[in-house]
Amino acid sequence: MEKLNLDTAEWHKSSASGDNGQCVEVATNLPGIVAVRDSKNPQGPALVFTPGEWTAFLKGVDRGEFDI
Numbered sequence: 001m002e003k004l005n006l007d008t009a010e011w012h013k014s015s016a017s018g019d020n021g022q023c024v025e026v027a028t029n030l031p032g033i034v035a036v037r038d039s040k041n042p043q044g045p046a047l048v049f050t051p052g053e054w055t056a057f058l059k060g061v062d063r064g065e066f067d068i
Contacts, residue, residue: 006046009035028054 009027017023023039027046034054037046049057060066 004033004035004046004048006030006035009046011037011042013039 010029011025011027013023013025025037025039027035034049035046
């Protein structure tokens with residue numbers, strides 16, 4: 001599998017994120033993908049989703065479909 005180049009990703013963290021270290025960063029500026037990474041480990045791996053997958057996930061969060 002080919003490694004994606006995320007060098008041009010513009011990472012964003014929610015303004016609601018606190019200093020507790022439980023944050024993710026999301027990059028939506030890359031063509032055809034949405035990348036997600038752990039803000040504590042920006043050099044680590046990123047998860048990559050299609051825009052449709054990301055939208056479905058966000059809708060599920062809004063509907064409370066996930067136990068935390």
